[in-house]
Amino acid sequence: MKQLIKIEESKLARQKLNVELYKKVYLIRRAEEKIREYYAEDEMKTPMHMSMGEEAIAAGVCHALNNCDQVFTTYRSHAVFLAKTQNCDEFFAEMYAKETSSIKGKGGSMHLCLPADGFMGTSAIVGAHIPVAVGCAFANKIKNNNKIVAVFFGDGAVDEGVFWESINVACLMRLSVLFLCEDNNLAVHTFSYERRGYSSITQIISRFNCQVFESDSTDTEEIYNLTLKALMQIRRENKPCFMNLKYYRYLEHVGVNYDFDVGYRSKEEFENWYKRDPVSLLRKKLLDCGLGIEEIKKIEEDINSKIDQSILKAKKAPFSEQSELHKDIFK
Ligand SMILES: Cc1ncc(C[n+]2csc(CCOP(=O)(O)OP(=O)(O)O)c2C)c(N)n1
Ligand SMILES: [Mg+2]
Numbered sequence: 001m002k003q004l005i006k007i008e009e010s011k012l013a014r015q016k017l018n019v020e021l022y023k024k025v026y027l028i029r030r031a032e033e034k035i036r037e038y039y040a041e042d043e044m045k046t047p048m049h050m051s052m053g054e055e056a057i058a059a060g061v062c063h064a065l066n067n068c069d070q071v072f073t074t075y076r077s078h079a080v081f082l083a084k085t086q087n088c089d090e091f092f093a094e095m096y097a098k099e100t101s102s103i104k105g106k107g108g109s110m111h112l113c114l115p116a117d118g119f120m121g122t123s124a125i126v127g128a129h130i131p132v133a134v135g136c137a138f139a140n141k142i143k144n145n146n147k148i149v150a151v152f153f154g155d156g157a158v159d160e161g162v163f164w165e166s167i168n169v170a171c172l173m174r175l176s177v178l179f180l181c182e183d184n185n186l187a188v189h190t191f192s193y194e195r196r197g198y199s200s201i202t203q204i205i206s207r208f209n210c211q212v213f214e215s216d217s218t219d220t221e222e223i224y225n226l227t228l229k230a231l232m233q234i235r236r237e238n239k240p241c242f243m244n245l246k247y248y249r250y251l252e253h254v255g256v257n258y259d260f261d262v263g264y265r266s267k268e269e270f271e272n273w274y275k276r277d278p279v280s281l282l283r284k285k286l287l288d289c290g291l292g293i294e295e296i297k298k299i300e301e302d303i304n305s306k307i308d309q310s311i312l313k314a315k316k317a318p319f320s321e322q323s324e325l326h327k328d329i330f331k
Pocket of ligand 1: 150184186187253
C-alpha cells in the first residue's frame with residue numbers, strides 16, 4: 001500500500017513522487033494538445049470531451065490507487081484513461097478508430113475501455129456507469145480480493161436518481177468504493193445553482209455512512225495525499241468514501257475549442273484558474289524540489305516523442321474488417 005510521505009522525512013522521496021506525478025499530468029496535457037492540433041484533419045471521427053484543467057484530479061487519484069484497483073469514468077475520459085494506463089498507443093489507436101486498439105475502434109473517445117489495466121469502462125449516459133462500478137465492488141467483496149473501485153463522475157451525475165441509489169447501496173453494503181465527483185460546476189452550460197434544490201452536496205453525503213473529502217486544489221501532490229487518506233479510510237473502515245474535487249473545464253463542453261464567446265462564462269474566471277494551472281504548477285514545484293531544468297526538459301521530450309510515435313502508428317494502422325462490427329457487443 002502507498003504511504004503518505006512526511007515533508008521533513010524525505011526530500012528525495014517527494015522529488016521522486018512529484019516527477020512521477022508530472023509525467024502523468026504532462027502526458028495528459030500534451031496528448032490533448034495534439035488532439036487539438038490534428039482534430040481539424042477529420043481523421044479522428046469521434047466527439048471529443050476534453051479533460052484540460054482536470055489533470056491534477058486524474059493523476060493524483062490514479063497515482064494513489066494500486067495497479068490492481070479498478071476505475072470507471074464518463075465520456076470525459078482522456079485524463080483518467082492516460083493516468084491509469086499510461087497507454088498512449090492504445091489511446092491514439094482508439095481515437096483514430098483503428099484495429100490496433102484492443103476495442104478495435106468501436107468505442108471512440110467516449111467509450112474507452114482497457115480492463116487489463118484496471119480501466120473498466122466509460123459511459124456517455126450521465127450516471128449510468130455508477131451502479132456498474134458499485135456492482136464491480138460487490139463482486140470484489142465476494143471474491144475478497146482487496147481491490148478498490150474508484151468511480152469518477154461529473155457534478156451533473158449527482159442530479160440523477162441512479163447516483164443516490166448507488167451510493168445508498170454502497171454505504172449499506174459497506175463496499176470498497178471511492179466516489180469521485182469531478183466538480184466543474186457545470187452540466188453542459190447549466191450551473192449547479194440552477195439545477196439543485198440544495199447548496200452543499202458534501203453536507204448531504206456526510207449524512208450517509210460514508211466519509212467525505214473535498215478540495216479545490218490544482219496541486220497534484222495534494223490530491224494524491226488526500227486520496228491516500230480516503231483509501232486508508234476505505235480499507236480501515238470497510239465503507240465507501242466520497243470526494244468532491246473542484247476544477248475548471250478549460251475548453252467547450254464538447255469539442256476542442258475555447259468557448260468564452262458563447263456568453264455563459266467569462267474569460268476572467270478562466271484566467272484566474274489558469275494562474276493555478278495543474279501542469280505549470282507541478283513543473284514549478286519540480287524546480288522548487290531541486291530538479292534541474294534540463295532533467296525536466298528530458299522528461300518532456302521523452303513524453304512528446306512517445307505521443308508522436310503513437311499518433312504515427314495510429315494513423316498508419318488499418319481499420320477493422322467489416323466482420324468485426326458485431327463482435328464483442330451486447331445484442
Ligand atoms: C442520462 C443523460 N441525460 C442527459 C445527457 C446529455 N448530457 C451529456 S453531458 C451532460 C452534462 C453532464 O455534466 P457533468 O456530469 O457535470 O459532466 P461534465 O460534462 O461537466 O464533465 C448532459 C446533460 C446524457 N448524456 N445522459
Ligand atoms: Mg460538470
